[in-house]
Amino acid sequence: MDAVIGPGEPAAACAACGEPLTVRDRFCEGCGRPRTPAQVGRPRAPEPDGPPRAPGPGGPPRAAGPGWTAPLASVAYSAGADPLTCADCGSAAIGPDGYCDTCGLRQPSGREHVEIEVAAPGGAFAAPIRAAGVSDRGLRRPRNEDAFALATLADTVCAVVCDGVASAPGSEEAARVAAETAVAVLARRLAAGADARTATRTAASRAGEDVAALAGVVPAGAAPVPDSSPACTYVSAIVGPGTVTIGWIGDSRAYWLPHSARAPELLTKDDSWAVRMVARGTMTEAAAWADPRAHLLTAWLGADAGTIDPHLASFEPAGPGLVLICSDGLWNDLPEAAGLAAVALDGPAPLADPLAAAGRLLRAALDAGGHDNVTAALIPFPPPHPTGPPPAAPAETSRETRR
Amino acid sequence: MSDLPAFTVKIDHNPHLPAGGRELHAIVTVEAAREGGGGRAPAAEAAEIIIIDTSGSMTYSGKMAAAKRAAKAAVNVLRDGVRFAVIAGANRPRLVYPQDERLVRASARTRRDAASAVGRLDAAGGTAIGSWLLLANRLFAEHRDAIRHAILLTDGKNQHEPAPELQKALDACSGNFVLDARGVGTDWEVPELRLISSALLGGFLDVPDPADLEADFRAMTEAAMGKAVADVTLRVWTPQHAELRFVKQMVPAVEDLTGRRVPSGPQLGDYPIGAWGDEDREYHLCVEVPAGDVGRQMRAAWVKLVVPGTSADPDERVLASGNVLVEWTDDEAKSTRINARVAHHTGQSELAGAIQEGLEARREGDEDTATARLGRAVVLAKQVGNEQISALLDRVVDVIDLDSGTVQLKGEVSKADEMSLDTRSVRTVRTRVDGGPSDQAGS
Structure with a gap:
């Protein structure tokens, strides 16, 4: 479903000015107008909800690549x-x-340490940052099995964080596939007019299907492990002008960190053994979390996960703040919303520079031991308006840095 | 070959090397299990040849009568359809059953005919084992797709053919069938049977009392009937510029496979490991790799179990594989940790060497070396928990201080005890996951 057009396809031309377009162009080099679906060289698949695919050698890392017909003014990144x-x-x-x-x-x-920033579409230079994230291997794990992806539409931002289940081989790939699929589906559905809750459900279930499809694909060198399919957790955020919508499966979390005197809060409830025990009233919170089984997942994405039915939460923030979605590598060491808020907001203009805030969170997790992979994505609320020239000459300004 | 066992490969090692570290040890545990367990007979074609020494010396101490009973017992547990023959060995080999040079299918009738032919055997003449093996080799040649196994019983030295003949015969037979050998009495040569069974990927044991032969032959044949796949190969990949320093089978017995490497591609070497039924064996691998920087990870070896194709399905098959991965670290707590299974098997290798060197020195009259090596063996046997070897050592030396390995050679040692210790020096005990000794392997 990704091969809408591929390298070597006949070149198309810009519908507005006739300038030839290469397969990699999402905007016309001549007039700067976005490429429209009509310019795509051949019929598209009925549901082109596939994630952006890896570009060829030397290309940028998994930015919206050739063949991924992104909805107008949406930019999706993962690494x-x-x-x-x-x-x-x-x-x-x-x-x-x-x-x-x-x-x-x-x-x-290339995933040991990843930083991504996404700017508002339409601004020429110095467009405000709409979202940022950091993902890091941590200090103890041999690899980073977390993944995240960000996308922005005209006035709405989407973000997804997934955490590969370390005990299931292939979960690194599972997390990456889930994050990329989900963010692409969110962006498309919202662009097509779907409401945030429906888009959230669809994205989670599509991500679940793609992860389930990885089962049985045994990485070379690994012995096939029966009854063990690649699996990951999932948390998504849609941050619109008035509403924040969260969807999740597993123990990756979302927090609301208000930039005011209001109390920060945890928005999700983990699908984990400890939370289940506390919810049933069979154990105290302290006893449940001290138990070695505390972090066992009770729900996840994967071939052995059954039907995917994400938990949903939405709310309308009273004022500006940061929406944080993160893997347990962050919240294990900083479980309290207040602690996370204190770190994230402890900088100059934290809402304008979410990447710096994400960096502070990562630093805090590494200082606490860095036992697990750490991933934090921050989305300022409300999404800042693009500044600069009017949308007549849309030119995305997004930066991405990787180390 | 539709009845291939499910193979699994497990790797035990300390994956952490210190900065600049190059040498890596790993224990590879290979397990084969057939669906439904070992109760069911494998569907694979099998061929079995029983070779009985009928030299003149067999007439003493009731050895010939015991050998006949043993051969009949072996024939009786051949399952229907297995192709078999019985060879009598003296200065020349002679087919006891069938009479023409071929293998026949086992049935109630052929088993009965073979048993009565064995009953008519007489002992006379000398010992020329190489010629016996070459006859077996010719008989097996027609049955390359079958699981090929032979049993050899001898009571004496291979003294009736020129010495190089045996080596030539082994070179000709190597890879064509698996052979388990038994030495009865005390006039046979331990190094000779070790050479033969090792070249033919089998084991050997001493049977001091002829009365024990019958049960032993029955057990050996039953084990052979349980084999479900032949000609398995351990294929080892190593990185460029790395060296596979050694590959040793450690369970059920120590067997150095290093010299048997057959190159099978760039950075690939094949080590033949014979026929398999429901069983598990352990191998000790030592790889020397180019040092990586701290924090880097490397695949130091990639182990695969491969079976060749058959005439019906000519493609070879990979039955299981395992990775030996390493990471360089500056954390000494990690890099200095010694994997318990590696330590256990290192001790067992050294134990086998110490016994063989000690006995050799003793035979040559070098009492100082003999005392030192056998003393070391006493300590190692205790360390690895090999009680059978500890008990055998007690018959050869008097232990004065167990901790330091101070021993005195016994003045009177029976030939049988010495041969038993020599023979069984390579028999190892398994490790539990926690590294302690558990059950005895082998018999």
Whole structure:
């Protein structure tokens, strides 16, 4: 479903000015107008909700790539292009598990540390930042099995964080696929006029289908493990001008961190053993969290997960603030909303610079031991209006930095 | 071959190397289990040849009568349809059953005919084991798709053919069938049977009392009937510029496979590991890799179990695989940790070596070396929890101080005890997951 058009397809031309368009162009180089579906060289699949795919060698990391016909003014990002040649011996054969087939050295996946910022569409320069996120391997895990993706529409921002279940092989891929699929579906559905709750449900279930489809695909070098399919947690946020909508499955969380004297709050309720025990009243909170089973998931995305029915929460914030979605690598060490708010908002203009705020959260988690992968995405509420030239000459301004 | 067992490969090692560290040890546990367990006979074609020494010396101490009973017992547990033959060995080999040079299918009638032919055997002549093996090799040649196994019983030295003949015969037979050997009495040579059974991927044991032969032959044949797949290969990939320093089978017995490497592709080596039924074996791998920077990870070895194709399905098959992954760390608490199974098997390798060197020195009259090596063996046997070997050592040395390994050679040691210790020096005990010794492996 990603191959709407691919490299080597006949070039299209801009409907407005006739300038030739390459397959990679989402905007016309001549007049700056966005490419429209009509300009796509051949009929699209009925439901082109696929995630953006990896570009070819040397291309940017999994930005909205060729063939992904993004809705108008939406930009989706996640990170994690696979390395194509070995940085150590130059061999072109890297196994799917990241180890070089010649020298045996594992190649960096590009996901050890990822930072992404997304600016409001339409601004020429210095457009306000709509969302930012950081994902990091942490200090103890050999790889980063978290993933996140961000997208922005005209006045709404979407973000998804997924955390691969470490005990199930292939979960690194599961998290990446889930985040990319979900953010693409959210953006498309909202652009098509769906309400936030419906879009949230659809995105989660589509992400669940894509993760389930990974089952049975055994990474080379790994022994097939029966009854173990790639799996991940899921949390999504849709931040509109008046409403915040959260959907989740598993123990990745969402928090509301108001930029005011109001109390910050946890918006989600984990699908975990500890939360279930407390909810049933069979254990005290302290006893449940001290139990070794505390973090066992009671729901997840994966082939063995059954029907995907995300929990939903929406609210209308009374004032500005930051919506935080994160993996348990962050909240394990900083479980209280107040603690997270204190760290995230402790900087100059935190709402204008969510990347710096995400960086502060990461630093706090690493300082606390960095036992797990850490991922935090921050979305300022309300989404800042684009400033600069009018939308007649839309030109996205989004920055992405990776280290 | 539709009845292939399900193979699993498990890797035990300390995956952390210190900065600059290059040497990595790993224990590879291979388990084969057929669906429904071992109760059911495998569907695979099998071929079995029983080779009985009928040299003149077999007439003493009731050895010939015991050997006949043992051969009949072995024939009786052949399952229907298995192709088999019985060979009598002296200066030349002679087919006891059938009479022409071929294998026959086991049935109630052929088993009965074979047993009565065995009953008519007489002992006379010498011992020329190489010629016996070559006859077996010719008989097996027609049955390459079957699981091929032979049993060899001898009571004496291979002294009636020129010494190089045996080695030539082993070279010709190697890879064509698996052979388990038994030495009865005390006139046979331990190194000779070790050479033969090792070259043919089997085991060997001493049977001091001829009366024990019958049960032993029955058990050996039943084990052979339980094999479900032949010619399994352990294929090891190593990184460029790495060296596979050794590959040793450790369970059920120590067997150095390093020299048997057959290159099978770039950075790939194949080590033949014979026929498998429901069983598990353990291998010790030592790889030397180029050092990586702290924080880097490497695949230091990739182990696969491969079976060749058959005439019906010529493609080889990978039955299971396992990765030996390493990471360089500056955390000494991690890099200095010694994996318990690696430690256990390192101790058992050293134990086998210490016994063989100690006995060799003792035979040559070098009492100082013999005392030192056997003393070390006493300590190691205790350390790895190999009680059978501890008991055998007690018959050869007097232990003065167990902790330091101070021992005195016994003045009088029976030939049978010495041979038993020598033979069983390579028999190992398994490790539990926590590293302690558990059940005895082998018999």
